[in-house]
Amino acid sequence: MTDEYGQSDNSMGLFEAMYTARAMRWLKPDPIPDKVLQQVLEAATRAPNAGNRQNWLFMVVRDAEQRHRIGEIYQRVSLWVLQRYQHQGRPQNQSAAEYDRMMQGGMHLYEHMRDAPVLLVPCLRITPLELPAEIPPQVATAMREAYPWTAGASIYPALQNVILACRALGLGTVLTTNHTIAEDEIKQVLGLPPECRTFALMPIGYPERNFGPVKRRAVSEVAMVDRYGTPFSPSSE
Amino acid sequence: MTDEYGQSDNSMGLFEAMYTARAMRWLKPDPIPDKVLQQVLEAATRAPNAGNRQNWLFMVVRDAEQRHRIGEIYQRVSLWVLQRYQHQGRPQNQSAAEYDRMMQGGMHLYEHMRDAPVLLVPCLRITPLELPAEIPPQVATAMREAYPWTAGASIYPALQNVILACRALGLGTVLTTNHTIAEDEIKQVLGLPPECRTFALMPIGYPERNFGPVKRRAVSEVAMVDRYGTPFSPSSE
Numbered sequence: 082m083t084d085e086y087g088q089s090d091n092s093m094g095l096f097e098a099m100y101t102a103r104a105m106r107w108l109k110p111d112p113i114p115d116k117v118l119q120q121v122l123e124a125a126t127r128a129p130n131a132g133n134r135q136n137w138l139f140m141v142v143r144d145a146e147q148r149h150r151i152g153e154i155y156q157r158v159s160l161w162v163l164q165r166y167q168h169q170g171r172p173q174n175q176s177a178a179e180y181d182r183m184m185q186g187g188m189h190l191y192e193h194m195r196d197a198p199v200l201l202v203p204c205l206r207i208t209p210l211e212l213p214a215e216i217p218p219q220v221a222t223a224m225r226e227a228y229p230w231t232a233g234a235s236i237y238p239a240l241q242n243v244i245l246a247c248r249a250l251g252l253g254t255v256l257t258t259n260h261t262i263a264e265d266e267i268k269q270v271l272g273l274p275p276e277c278r279t280f281a282l283m284p285i286g287y288p289e290r291n292f293g294p295v296k297r298r299a300v301s302e303v304a305m306v307d308r309y310g311t312p313f314s315p316s317s318e
Numbered sequence: 319m320t321d322e323y324g325q326s327d328n329s330m331g332l333f334e335a336m337y338t339a340r341a342m343r344w345l346k347p348d349p350i351p352d353k354v355l356q357q358v359l360e361a362a363t364r365a366p367n368a369g370n371r372q373n374w375l376f377m378v379v380r381d382a383e384q385r386h387r388i389g390e391i392y393q394r395v396s397l398w399v400l401q402r403y404q405h406q407g408r409p410q411n412q413s414a415a416e417y418d419r420m421m422q423g424g425m426h427l428y429e430h431m432r433d434a435p436v437l438l439v440p441c442l443r444i445t446p447l448e449l450p451a452e453i454p455p456q457v458a459t460a461m462r463e464a465y466p467w468t469a470g471a472s473i474y475p476a477l478q479n480v481i482l483a484c485r486a487l488g489l490g491t492v493l494t495t496n497h498t499i500a501e502d503e504i505k506q507v508l509g510l511p512p513e514c515r516t517f518a519l520m521p522i523g524y525p526e527r528n529f530g531p532v533k534r535r536a537v538s539e540v541a542m543v544d545r546y547g548t549p550f551s552p553s554s555e
Contacts, residue, residue, distance in 0.1 A: 094330065095485075096361065099479055126537060139541040141542065147544050216401060223499045233467065262457065262461055263460070315352045
């Protein structure tokens with residue numbers, strides 16, 4: 082029995098999913114049933130995207146050799162990203178223990194990306210901006226400059242739906258982007274046409290560790306009202 | 319009474335929220351209680367972000383003059399975006415009626431952005447990539463080129479949480495990016511420091527029209543297995 086949203090288990094509340102969908106870097110190799118993957122992918126497609134053009138493509142990599150190739154590239158480039166992180170140091174908002182746990186999780190993932198039963202590589206079909214002649218040159222320039230920064234608005238919301246749907250279905254995942262440093266190699270492995278750009282690499286599997294509360298700064302530290310400098314707080318009305 | 323996720327009403331299921339959070343371009347001017355906004359913003363902060371650095375800043379614009387200034391900029395630049403959309407034409411997957419409704423919604427929003435009781439402008443603090451000397455030049459170049467495309471991975475998932483939390487709390491919103499063509503003007507209005515880049519402009523308010531099913535292509539049309547060219551389907555296992 083499935084409900085009108087295609088779900089056999091619709092019991093998890095929205096806020097519980099959002100508050101407990103911790104990044105999951107330890108995953109079991111156990112396979113994921115196709116019907117469960119279908120639920121995750123369908124949830125992804127319910128996200129917003131520019132002009133509802135749905136220029137997205139979700140590459141679902143299950144083949145062991147393909148996963149091995151992608152995992153090898155991911156591990157290689159991640160060692161450079163690790164150097165960058167170590168150069169930046171620990172963020173102020175993390176304790177040494179939290180930072181160490183995150184870094185260990187990252188390094189575990191570098192080695193074991195290939196072992197997740199599914200690697201999801203979400204793409205967008207990026208075609209050159211075709212602008213009508215009526216648009217003045219300075220506006221056209223501004224559009225072209227803004228484009229790379231905002232293109233992800235048509236794919237990353239879908240990936241949050243992937244994370245939340247996975248959580249509700251008992252699957253773990255994590256949104257990574259290191260592989261984009263080797264974009265051309267990844268595209269070659271997947272046989273992607275030139276117009277497809279990859280935006281993430283998400284291992285998906287049943288979690289080896291527990292879900293748990295996501296730790297974040299207080300809203301008053303990251304939200305401001307009306308003009309820069311005035312913190313948001315529920316009593317600021 | 320609130321539950322452990324800070325919610326007074328945790329009754330909406332995750333999938334119901336994802337499947338009915340239609341882009342809402344008709345909003346009532348009625349004010350939103352601060353405590354409700356707090357719930358939306360806190361949900362935003364539960365999203366993933368690179369290295370859990372939480373370099374995000376959520377500008378909550380309620381002041382009528384500030385909303386008017388932003389709305390005027392949005393309307394002006396949106397007329398250029400409208401020309402671009404008209405130049406592109408209707409996407410294959412939309413019927414003429416659906417396309418017309420979306421375009422009418424867009425034009426309504428161009429004029430009425432300023433009337434929403436809250437304009438949310440989510441930002442990231444973007445600092446120049448500081449790379450250690452050990453990273454080879456070609457890797458550094460690849461990192462710098464990939465960066466704008468993937469920066470949004472640290473803010474757009476949070477905006478999907480905003481959309482879903484709004485839905486569960488009876489609020490409507492829509493993720494827009496047109497204003498980024500006039501990024502400098504928007505930053506000046508909000509008094510944002512140079513390192514803050516805006517990634518969206520989201521009007522939030524109680525909806526004037528109904529929530530309803532989000533219409534999207536079938537998964538088999540937008541997902542492929544292992545290599546480009548093989549459609550995903552639940553029977554493809």
